[in-house]
Amino acid sequence: MMFSKKCYNLLKKVPRGKVVSYKQIAEQVNIKAYRAVGNAMNKNKYKDVPCHRVVESDGSIGGFVRGVDEKIRLLRKEEIEVVDGKIDLKKYGYFFK
DNA sequence: CTAATGACCATTA
């Protein structure tokens, strides 16, 4: 199965109001290709994949196809606090089982 | 086939 598709499937498990890091997704696929995960998101065309819930491992926002501002807006819309361009992972971080 | 490019990460200075 294609790498990008695996990322999408994992990401679909992340509930509204929670976020994961690019690294976490890479870990689930058992590789160290952190950057490749970002690439996959960038080219994602599926509508049911919540790309905006993927942030950097230190809690900063990362990037987004339609701009970082839009990403923040989407996150706030699901009750996630974004202060000073960062998210508190203790509070909003999701952990895969 | 090779080379370049990232929505990244950890370490070092």
Place this chain on the structure above:
DNA sequence: ATAATGGCCATTA
């Protein structure tokens, strides 16, 4: 605290 550096690897040219 910021900035540079090297490494990672799927994808694309």
